[in-house]
């Protein structure tokens with residue numbers, strides 16, 4: 307393949323073929339609407355904007371890199387879940403991304419909130435989120451975390467071990483508290499996602515196994531203990547899942563467990579939580595279901611199982627995180643270097659280094675997650691070349707986008723935007739290489755509001771209290 311020689315940066319006349327699914331875009335300036343927030347568009351002068359804020363202005367005002375979050379997009383997706391799952395309770399999974407402002411959006415759109423740490427709980431409580439609509443997760447909640455949750459009166463604690471149950475009972479006894487609990491079970495599903503984010507097979511850390519009877523043991527203890535009210539059971543099969551078959555198996559096994567519990571105790575538990583995990587589009591190869599499709603499928607499965615077991619349908623809940631916040635934000639980076647590297651067979655790979663990387667998005671390094679990127683500050687009529695977008699960290703695996711076609715004239719100073727960066731990017735960000743984490747700026751109708759400010763070197767040095 308040949309392409310233009312440009313500005314001394316790229317001298318490749320052969321680029322690597324890339325993965326099979328990756329198509330050379332017929333027009334690299336056109337945004338694939340499936341990947342971007344609803345108000346993201348490219349102006350005639352080539353600059354991309356979200357909710358009216360141009361990325362060039364955003365970088366000038368807030369620095370680079372920056373996450374830009376489309377508030378209306380977030381709210382719209384939250385409402386879509388709420389409406390599609392009417393009659394169910396939708397818990398927004400705060401681990402995907404949570405700030406006090408986000409907690410307000412969740413509240414205003416009528417969703418409940420799933421938190422899984424003291425930090426997420428504090429954020430929700432400081433935002434004034436109704437504790438009764440908070441569910442507390444975690445496979446190793448500390449005594450302090452449990453005490454804070456119980457004292458605040460959270461609506462439910464999702465129990466993950468008998469040790470945790472012991473701690474809850476002790477705390478309730480000592481403080482005259484009462485705990486509303488669910489038992490997290492492992493339905494033994496092999497979800498089709500990366501091994502690290504699949505959570506329903508037997509050999510992993512979350513939940514009580516159904517097959518070895520641990521789930522039933524925990525449920526019976528919670529049911530009969532005077533300090534706890536057992537609301538039902540919880541199952542989360544994993545994250546970034548497209549195939550509803552996994553949820554179907556989970557629903558079948560959890561409904562069977564509920565029915566067995568009724569046989570054993572004479573009580574039908576009122577609730578079943580099927581967790582989150584609904585996949586989103588990061589690249590053109592992903593085609594997620596809509597909330598309506600998911601709701602339709604899940605309703606049908608649960609109704610079918612209830613009929614089969616002669617049960618009343620339990621109250622249902624879900625916990626989407628990524629599917630609400632993921633598509634709402636893009637990450638914007640500045641290109642620092644462009645470098646062709648020769649590969650075997652005469653091919654070349656173009657390495658485009660940006661001013662962020664694995665510290666603001668660990669997902670490619672951790673899960674081999676695929677992303678895409680576009681030139682964000684201008685249009686280009688140059689031919690496209692296959693590039694790899696890499697970060698600035700001292701790590702060979704510091705890759706943000708493994709394979710993407712970018713215009714061959716991409717050069718230092720250009721801006722690249724990475725869509726679908728709202729979930730698990732900032733929330734999993736680190737200070738690796740003493741890198742301050744970028745800010746998250748919400749945009750609504752042209753008005754920008756900083757949700758999380760940029761960290762500074764002073765923030766980092768403040769932690770270093772030694773000599």
Ligand SMILES: Cc1ncc(COP(=O)(O)O)c(C=O)c1O
Nearest residue numbers: 399542545582583625626627628
């Ligand atoms: C218990 C639980 N609920 C909900 C979620 C949210 O998942 P997702 O963001 O994929 O919807 C997770 C994360 O995987 C989880 O562990």
Ligand SMILES: N[C@@H](CCCC[NH3+])C(=O)O
Nearest residue numbers: 401503545546669729730
């Ligand atoms: N952090 C994961 C999702 C799992 C998180 C919750 N169990 C990701 O980025 O895909």
